[in-house]
Structure formats: structure tokens, C-alpha cells
Amino acid sequence: MTSPASGSSAPPSDKLDAGVLKIASVVVLGAIMSILDVTVVSVALPTFMSEFQATYATVAWTMTAYTLALASVIPLTGWAADRFGTKRLYLLALVLFVAGSVLCSMAWDVQSLIAFRVVQGFGGGMLMPLGMTIMTRAAGPHRVGRVMAVLGIPMLLGPIGGPILGGWLIEAATWHWIFLINLPIGIVALIVAVAVLPKDAPSKSESFDFVGMLLLSPGLALFLFGVSSLPETGTVASPRVLVSGIIGLVLVAAFVVHALRAKHPLIDLYLFRNRQLTYAVLTMTVFAVAFFGAGLLFPSYFLQVRGETTLAAGLLLAPQGLGAMLTMPIAGRFVDRIGPGKIVLVGLTLIIAGMGVFTQVDVETAYPLLLGALFVMGMGMGCTMMPTMTAALQTLTDQSIARGSTLMNIVQQAAGSIGTATMSVILTSRVISPEGSPEGTSGQPDSDALAQLPPEMQQSVLGSLADAFGDTFLVATLIMVVALIPAALLPRTRTTRSTEESGAAAVMH
Structure with a gap:
């Protein structure tokens, strides 16, 4: 019987040793591919529209399909990691992701591209939760904050x-190369993973929850499909939105009832007995709806309102990542010492301040102001996302970590999908296009049609579009303010597993 307080003078070692850093190199490579593919595709949507002669609403499914596949496969990851081992599953995820990337580069129309993005999403969906599990187990609970800072590099x-x-x-x-770039990175990640990741010690004691899988994975996919269809249909009353959403919610609700009764459920809902994890889940949910929803709008504003090229729009977004790069390592170090609560509150405040600037955007808002706001938001993200993940995982037992990281990733992906769909609906509902009839799709004016208008008319249309962006950023800002409520309940002192309230700690040994 081990005492949680043994050696209480100081943790064994706060620094990440060479072995953990080697494992981190593999995990970070995989996560970089998965996350890069979301942001890379976001600036490629106009290219897909012209290449495949498709509408914006149709090409948007190249992102939505990836997210749906991600959300569908994440629930399986916790059980599969326990059953088959994290190393084997991680290698499979890498192979699936790279194969999906190569297939995407060979797409001959938008429908085939969407289908291949699903394959890619199945691999990508497993990479981040598996990476969290592998890293957290390797580093131990006293270094979870540092681990999350390392995993934040891909972010x-x-x-x-x-x-x-x-x-x-x-x-x-x-455009083919935005997918082919994953091939060399994936090959390197596979080679390093085989050499570096620790051997698996899978547990064969738990039976697979087939009923849970048949309820939760389709339920999440159908619900997110309904939500993601909102920008295209423009109304909740659409059968495509309503029927899919309701069936999805019913299946998820049925899963909740089933999981509370099952001996080995796909997702252990009794983890919510841990109040710290519950507050972290609530914080992550509200944060992800606002942050990832708004994140989709930044490149669109620069591309559509300011007329920037895809490369220029990408460069203009760089300050956000630079801000996070500055604060994330510092936040990771302090989370392990003073707890996540204070850091997350500071982070949310910075995000609210930065996002508040974008509520006032127009056609000629000064770039230094916008870039400064993005930098401040990035600093806030560096203090928010990974410390919230840390708050959820740092009190869990080794047996619970895989399920906990799976739960947090489901929350993040589902909330992010809801956020992007919600912000898209708000934006398109606010856009006033020429002659009252949008030439583009999703209610947004087509650039070619806009170029045919007189200069004063162009300014009027762009002005109304900028106002629509400002109003949508206002909604995102207000949602982010709500995230302060659960964040205020996160611990503000160092937390160890000896303070765990979940009851799961007593199950093993």
C-alpha cells in the first residue's frame, strides 16, 4: 500500500527526463499532423470551391466530415487502448491517418475528398487522446502540467x-500537397514510434461495450451532423437538422442510461464523481464552443472582408500561435505548482480582451490592432486549454487516465463542432448580400460577383459583411465570459491524486 504523501518534501522530479521527451517527440509529431490538417484545410476551402465547381456549403463538409469521424472514433479509443495497448493502437492510428492523407491528395471530386477525409479522421481522432494517455502514464501525475505544455506544442x-x-x-x-505533406511526417513518426514507445501491457479483463458503441458513436455523429448542417439549411426546422439532431440526442441519452448500469461502459460516467474533472469538463465545453467557433472566422474575415491571399491570411494569423508559444510553457510549469484555477482564469480574461477587439471590426480596422488582439488571445489560449486538460487528468488513477483523456477529447471535439456550426449560422444570418440575394453560398457574397459591382457598392457589401463578423465575434465573446463561471471552481492550489474524490482510486489496489 503506497502512501500518497510519501516523500512529501518535494515531487520525485519536476523535470521531464530524456525517456519521457523521446516519447513526447512521437506524440507531438502525430498530434501536429492531426491538428495541422484542420487549419490547413480551413484556408483551402475557396480553392476547393473553384477546383471542384462546388458551393461553400458543400466544400465545408471537407472539414465537417473530418470532425464527425474524429468524434465517432474517440469513444472507442479508451477501451481499445486498455484492450490492445496504446503503442499498437497509436501505430494503427498513424497508418490510417497517413493512408487517408494520400487518398485525399488523389481525390477526383468533392464527394471523394469528403469520403477520404472520413478515413483520415478515423486515424486523427485516435492520435490526440492516445498521445495524452501515453504521455501522462510515462510522466506520472506530478508532472501532468508539464506534459500538457508539451502536448500543447501542436496547438x-x-x-x-x-x-x-x-x-x-x-x-x-x-492543393494536393496540403495532404501529401503528411506522408513524410507520418513515415518519420511511424519509425520513431516503433523504436521509442514503451511495449504494450494490454489488459484483457474488460469486455467490450458493444451496446455503448452502437449508442454513443452514431449518436455523436448524427447530432453533430445535424448541427453541422445548420449553415447550409439556415434553419433548425429543417428535417436534416431536426431529425438527425433529435435521433442523435436520443441515442446519447440512451447511452448515458446504459453507461450508468453497465459494468464496463465505453465511457465511465462515474468519473464525474470527481468534482475537479466535472468543473474542467464544463470549462472546456464552454471554452471550446466560443474559441473554436471564433477560430473559423479569423481566416474568413481576412480572406473575404480584407481581400487577402491565402498565404497572407495565414501569416496574419501567426500572432495567435506566437502568443500561445510564449505562455504555454510557463502555464504548464505553474499548474504543477499552484494548481490550474488561477491560470485558467487569467487565460480566459486575456481571450475575452483580445476577442473583444474583433467585435468592433470594419473594412479598415488597423492591422496592428488586430494582430495585437490575436497575440493577446494566443497568450490566453496558452493559459487555458492545456491547464484545463491538466485539471481533468491530474487526479485520476493510471487505470482512469485513458478513459479521462478520451472523455476530454470527446468534449473538446463535440463542443468545437457545435461552436463552428453556431458561429457559421450567426454569421450567415447577419450577412446582407447584393440585391438581397447572395451570390455565394451560406449567404456570403461571391468574390467574382462582388468584383463586378461599382466601387461604392463593393464598400457597402464589404461593410455589411464586416458588421456581420463583428456581431458574430460578440456572441463568441459573451460565451467566453460564461466560461469564467466553471473556471472559478477549479482548484487554486496544487492538486495530487490523494485528493481524488471520484472513488475510482479505491477500485484498484
């Missing part, structure tokens, strides 16, 4: 590198 490189890389590849080569 930094995504906003910085994704749009820049995507814009450069599209302008210098072709």
Missing part, C-alpha cells in the same frame, strides 16, 4: 503553421 503550431503552410502550398504548388 501552437496549428494556428501558426497550418494557415501559412496551406496558403504557401496552394500558391506555390497545388
Whole structure:
């Protein structure tokens, strides 16, 4: 029987040793590919529209399909990691992701591209929760904050590198290379993973929850499909939105009832007995709706309102990642010492301040002001996202970590999808296009049609579009303010597993 207080003078070692850093290199490579592919594709949507002669609403499914696949496969990851081992599953996820990337580069129409993005999403959906599990187990609970700071590197490189890389590849080569770039990275990640990741010690004691899988994965996918269809249909009353959403919610509700009774459920809902995890989940949910919802709007504002190229739009987004790069390592170090509560509150405040600037955007808002606001938001993100993840995982037992990281990733992906759909609906509902009839899709004016208008008419249309962006950013800002409520309940002192309230700690040993 081990005492949680043994050696209480200081943790064994706060620094991440060479072995943990080697494992981190593999995890970060995989996560970079997964996250880059979201941000790279975001700036490629106009290119897909012209390449495949498709509407914005149709090409948007190249992002939505990836997210749906991500959300569908994440619930399986916790059980599969326990059953087959994290190393084997991680290698499978890498292979699926790279294969999906190569297929995407070979797409012959928008429908095939959407289908191949699903394959890619199945691999990508497993990479982040598996990476969290592998890293947290390797480093131990007293270094979770530092681990999350390392795992935050892809979160930094995504906003910085994704749009820049995507814009450069599209302008210098072709759109195919935004997917082919994953091939060399994936091969390197596979080789290093085989050599570095610890051998698996899978547990074969738990039976697979087939009933839970048949309820939760389709339920999440249908609900997010309904929500993601909102920008295209423009109304909640649409059968595509309403029927999909209701069936999805019913299946998720049925899963909740089932999971509370099952011996080995797909997702252990009794983790919510841990109040710290519950507050972290609530904080992450509200934060992700606002932050990822608004995140989709930044490149669109620069592309549509300011007329920037894809490469320029990518470069303009770089300050957000640079701000996060500054604060994330510092936040990770302090979370392990003083707890996540204070840091998350500071982070949310910075995000609210930065996002508040974008509520006032117009056609001629000064770039230094906008870039400064993005930098401040990035600093806030560096103090918010990974410390919230840390708050959720740092009190869990080794047996609970895989399920806890799976739960947090489901929350993040689902909330992010809801946020992007919600912000898209608000934006398109506020846009006033020429002659009252939008030439583009999703209610947004087509650039070619806009160029045919007289200069004063162009300014009027762009002005109304800028106002629509400002109103949408206002909604995102207000939602972010709500995130302060659960964040205020996060611990403001160092937390160890000896303070765990979940009852799961007593199950093993």
C-alpha cells in the first residue's frame, strides 16, 4: 500500500527526463499532423470551391466530415487502448491517418475528398487522446502540467503553421500537397514510434461495450451532423437538422442510461464523481464552443472582408500561435505548482480582451490592432486549454487516465463542432448580400460577383459583411465570459491524486 504523501518534501522530479521527451517527440509529431490538417484545410476551402465547381456549403463538409469521424472514433479509443495497448493502437492510428492523407491528395471530386477525409479522421481522432494517455502514464501525475505544455506544442503550431503552410502550398504548388505533406511526417513518426514507445501491457479483463458503441458513436455523429448542417439549411426546422439532431440526442441519452448500469461502459460516467474533472469538463465545453467557433472566422474575415491571399491570411494569423508559444510553457510549469484555477482564469480574461477587439471590426480596422488582439488571445489560449486538460487528468488513477483523456477529447471535439456550426449560422444570418440575394453560398457574397459591382457598392457589401463578423465575434465573446463561471471552481492550489474524490482510486489496489 503506497502512501500518497510519501516523500512529501518535494515531487520525485519536476523535470521531464530524456525517456519521457523521446516519447513526447512521437506524440507531438502525430498530434501536429492531426491538428495541422484542420487549419490547413480551413484556408483551402475557396480553392476547393473553384477546383471542384462546388458551393461553400458543400466544400465545408471537407472539414465537417473530418470532425464527425474524429468524434465517432474517440469513444472507442479508451477501451481499445486498455484492450490492445496504446503503442499498437497509436501505430494503427498513424497508418490510417497517413493512408487517408494520400487518398485525399488523389481525390477526383468533392464527394471523394469528403469520403477520404472520413478515413483520415478515423486515424486523427485516435492520435490526440492516445498521445495524452501515453504521455501522462510515462510522466506520472506530478508532472501532468508539464506534459500538457508539451502536448500543447501542436496547438501552437496549428494556428501558426497550418494557415501559412496551406496558403504557401496552394500558391506555390497545388492543393494536393496540403495532404501529401503528411506522408513524410507520418513515415518519420511511424519509425520513431516503433523504436521509442514503451511495449504494450494490454489488459484483457474488460469486455467490450458493444451496446455503448452502437449508442454513443452514431449518436455523436448524427447530432453533430445535424448541427453541422445548420449553415447550409439556415434553419433548425429543417428535417436534416431536426431529425438527425433529435435521433442523435436520443441515442446519447440512451447511452448515458446504459453507461450508468453497465459494468464496463465505453465511457465511465462515474468519473464525474470527481468534482475537479466535472468543473474542467464544463470549462472546456464552454471554452471550446466560443474559441473554436471564433477560430473559423479569423481566416474568413481576412480572406473575404480584407481581400487577402491565402498565404497572407495565414501569416496574419501567426500572432495567435506566437502568443500561445510564449505562455504555454510557463502555464504548464505553474499548474504543477499552484494548481490550474488561477491560470485558467487569467487565460480566459486575456481571450475575452483580445476577442473583444474583433467585435468592433470594419473594412479598415488597423492591422496592428488586430494582430495585437490575436497575440493577446494566443497568450490566453496558452493559459487555458492545456491547464484545463491538466485539471481533468491530474487526479485520476493510471487505470482512469485513458478513459479521462478520451472523455476530454470527446468534449473538446463535440463542443468545437457545435461552436463552428453556431458561429457559421450567426454569421450567415447577419450577412446582407447584393440585391438581397447572395451570390455565394451560406449567404456570403461571391468574390467574382462582388468584383463586378461599382466601387461604392463593393464598400457597402464589404461593410455589411464586416458588421456581420463583428456581431458574430460578440456572441463568441459573451460565451467566453460564461466560461469564467466553471473556471472559478477549479482548484487554486496544487492538486495530487490523494485528493481524488471520484472513488475510482479505491477500485484498484
